[in-house]
Amino acid sequence: METKYVPKAIEPKWQEYWEREELFKVRENSDRRKFYLLEMFPYPSGRIHMGHVRNYTIGDVVARFLSMRGFNVLHPMGWDAFGMPAENAAIKAGIHPARWTYSNIDYMRRQLKQLGFSYDWSREFATCDPSYYRWEQLFFVKMYERGLAYKRKAYVNWCETCHTVLANEQVEDGACWRCEQPVVQKEMEQWFFKITDFVEELLEHLDRLPGWPERVLTMQRNWIGKSYGSLLRFQVEEGGPSIEVFTTRADTLFGATFMSLAPEHPMVPSLCRGKPQEQAVVEFVERAKRAKRGERDAGLLEKEGVFTGSCCINPVTGDRMPIYVANFVLMEYGTGAVMGVPAHDQRDFEFARKYNLPVRVVIQPQGSEEVPSPDELDRAFEDDGVLIDSGRYTGFTSERAREAITRDLEVQGRGRWTVQYRLRDWGISRQRYWGAPIPIVYCDRCGAVPVPEKDLPVVLPLDLDILPNGASPLPMSEAFVKTNCPVCGGPARRETDTMDTFVESSWYFARFACADHESGPLDRERVDYWLPVDQYIGGIEHAVLHLLYSRFFTKVLRDLGYLGVDEPFRNLLTQGMVIKDGAKMSKSKGNVVDPDDMIRTYGADTVRLFCLFAAPPEKELEWSDQGVEGASRFLGRVWRLVSENREALASARPFEGSPNELTGCLLELHRKTHQTIKKVTEDIEQRYHFNTAIAAIMELVNTMYQTLEASDRERAFWPVLRAAADAMVVLLSPMAPHITEEIWRALGRRTSIFRASWPAWDENAVQSDQVLVVVQVNGKLRSRITLSAVAGEEEMKATALEDPKVRSFIEGKTIRKVIVVPQKLVNIVV
Structure with a gap:
């Protein structure tokens, strides 16, 4: 083990090891309790941004934690690959949307692997692949046969800039949700999904989702708008x-x-x-x-x-x-x-x-x-x-x-x-090229005829030149348009509208459960094992778009016999945005932080740790260069603690005795170790408060350093330190998986830390006196919190900042400094 922590020397090694050993590949196992953990899959825009990093790091911590707790965890990744941005970018760059999309997927996949996320890559797919959208076309045909897909003339939302129709949910303050240009009303023949047939169920089932944020439930109730x-x-x-x-x-x-x-x-x-x-x-x-x-x-x-x-x-x-x-x-x-x-x-x-x-x-x-x-x-x-x-x-x-x-x-x-009801049927016709073709042909004798299942997929041709104004080239392609009627065999023409990209993302979570299934869209046995998604993570901006559509589609697939659940997502976490200099990161504002630069400079574990420590998941994360430096220094301290004492720690057997056998600093370290196990476990399991969990680990590391400075080294000295080191490394591993793998091996372990069991705490060892700590904001009493008598400054600070009463006084304000009087007071200056 090198004396200095050099992330670029260890991170690629462990990423290759995880992939080679297929550590994150899962199968159905009735003997283990399943947990389906899913983050909203990304659009392959070219590069991941810090919002992606935060979102996926949150999910990865939960996936790793639950795997070590004995759960059979499904944690997949894929690509929401159709849509206008690909076309617009391709037009600008003069390349085909398919080439642009797949090259972006390759680049972004490499970035995600560099961050060490525990994805089961064997389930990866892109929604622009015919092997995926063929089943979506089958769903359309079955919905058409049941009257759930229909075409009618209607006034629709037209975006002149994007040359396409938008659903009501895709109009934000009168503007296109993609290009932010004004939307006008235009009368056109359009395809609709009859979401209004499920309006009462969509409304009533919101009461079955206690694991969703109340804000999202309210937004959906208001959008459905029952009066x-x-x-x-x-x-x-x-x-x-x-x-x-x-x-x-x-x-x-x-x-x-x-x-x-x-x-x-x-x-x-x-x-x-x-x-x-x-x-x-x-x-x-x-x-x-x-x-x-x-x-x-x-x-x-x-x-x-x-x-x-x-x-x-x-x-x-x-x-x-x-x-x-x-x-x-x-x-x-x-x-x-x-x-x-x-x-x-x-x-x-x-x-x-x-x-x-x-x-x-x-x-x-x-x-x-x-x-x-x-x-x-x-x-x-x-x-x-x-x-x-x-x-x-x-x-x-x-x-x-x-x-x-x-x-x-x-x-x-x-x-x-x-x-x-305010809710209207979902208009899914899009007059753009880069989307799943609608499987309908028009015959002068037979009218609108659905494409038979045996003839699916209707493949989007990839040999068409993209028009510079963004309009679809499909209507001008005779090879695509001209066909024969499936009923009478006479000449017919294909529908040239493509489906709204939100159709692809309305059922992808079910396909992840059986991504290699070829004889149908879904393998009912495997889908029944995994669904519903136990924890879904994504942005609040999808509250009445993707989340509403996914709920509707789940109910349709249930009625068609493909699913056995009423709702797709049991629990929902809407993470806060990443902001810098007081604004959301964006190229136009010039405040973007490139994850690649951060990984090259500090390593993936530092980037992950900062994203978790800087704020609770549901709150906005204010980017801080000093915060990143702080995360890097902490990992350096962890590394030095083990590297400078590796031989003694590796040769010691972890202490497994009673706290009654210990005194002084060893008793304090033993107690701190078990208190940290308890706090980290509960903070992740019950609250997803990774910031306070990390603060507790920091306090444990401080106590370990203090113990190492003690001159009187009893016989139990190294065993107690070894037990603390083992616990500290495992507790830290979901947040910083690369450095902890390296340390785990340095301590003499022969298998991946991912296969280690999550530590349990001894309730007898946890017990200690409690103290009441006063919390002030600008010198004024705002709350009181109860903490362990041995809580350190970082834990006091983190717990005070998390207190709901305190947050109401500091929300939206800049924290200048935090003054801590050990075991007595925390004063937050804003």
Whole structure:
């Protein structure tokens, strides 16, 4: 064992050893408790970034820890390889997306192996491989046969920059989630997955996911958007179909004085046809569709509308209500029609004032005797109250009136109770090249026909030239488009849209359970053993994209007989971002830290240790060069502790006696060893608080150095130190696997530390007096924490910084220094 710690001298050696020995390869084993640990697989963008490093290091620690605890751990890795970024990068570089993608995969795989992650690489696949997406195409065909995949003409979110349609979930603040350019509405024929068939189950099953962050559960509940209300019918004055309106405020119906329709509402053309207003309506509709999606969503546009020339009848007052097309009404919410109640809805109030529409007050606050005249109103009264000027319902509370009015209209056939959802069907058509082809052909005689299973996969041709504007070359490829109808054998043409890249990532976790299965998409026996994923790790940004789609797809595959679970992920950890200089790392901000540079300078173990020590997993990690240096120095101390005492430690048998046999510093070290085993085990197993676990290991190393400085070396001296060294190295191994493998061998072990058993603590040895430590922030008392009487400064500091009461006072602030008075006080200066 060399006297100096040189990471580049040992890390490649152990990486080659792990791969040669296939240490991380797993198989189903009914005698062992399984644990499926999965991080969201990466898009092969070219290089991994520090966000990847943090995410995958967190997962690797858990995988290694549980393996050493006796679990049969599945920890796979693959590539989410289809999608627009590959095309865009390929266009820019003048190379084919397939070549760009696979070269990136090779580079990124090497980077991941350099970091020592314990992946079962035998299960690796890329979603752009036909051997993967052939099964996705089979799922599409089976969904089509069940009515879960369908095509219809609809207004969709169109990104002109990316030349493709986007699902509602892929529009963020009115912009494309990829290129961040404005999204507009466009009417097109599109393929959809009927996610709304599972809406109630998607909502109800959220209650079965206690291992998910409440924030994610809330985001999904809000996106699904279940609301109870009334579906009211307003008869158009000139006959024809009535206009249906969903409202949660049927109590305000007597105050409805006009109707507003979304520009995309299908009745708009017929309502204005032949009227003097027709041209103005057509122009307004076109202008509204071109508006930025986000401004319409958020109501940021000035509220504008145009009269269609038609009126409808208020079902309770009999009054004529002019029908407007308005830019603030969205087709995907409710029915795309809104009854205008100016006195009791602020949007309607502003619209009515602008276009001189009647304002009728029909609700007043509880206990109020004054009824403001419409002319006196400066804003709408939107709360519940008591009805006035509302016929026989006058004097009813809002809640009672909603029920009574809806019930009475239901008897008349003009209304009913209903439930509405914000969730809409998932639009999966993409007008791009680099994606899985949709397995449908069009025959003039037979219509749309699914490709038979025996003819799958429909392979994406790799010999096409990519167009410089990003549009798909598939429609122009006769070799791809021209085919024969599977039903009649006549000439047919292939669908040239490809599937949304989120389809690939909606079932990949199931394929990992049986990646080598060739006779079907999934081996039910193996899938039933591994699923659901026990711990999933990934970013919060996928809360209503990938995570929602994966839940939907799991339920579809269950109903098709491929899976036996209702939910894909039992527990979810959403790790915080890596930030530097107060902002998320990005090339545009110039604050990127290259993992390759860090590994070359400090070694993989140092990079891993810093990512784990700098912050709890769910919090943001502020990059710190000093923190990286600190992690490197600590590993150097561990190395020196063993290298300078290797012969004595290697020749000693670990102490296995009772703490009653020890005194002085040896008793203290023995106790510290078992306290550290207990704390590290519980911090990883129960909380994933790797930072406090590492702090405890640091304290143990400090105690070992202090013991080595003792002049009185009893007979048990080296055995107690050897026991501490063994425990310290094993506890550290999930975080820093390379250095601990080297030290493990230096201590005389002949097998990998990965095969070692996780140490157990002796409860008798753990017992010690407890002390109450005061925690201050800028000198003010903020909390009290109970710690072991032998807790060192690092443990005191780490525990204080983790305390929930303390965090509320330091969140978002810069910590200048931390003052520690041993066993008494921690003062955090921010």
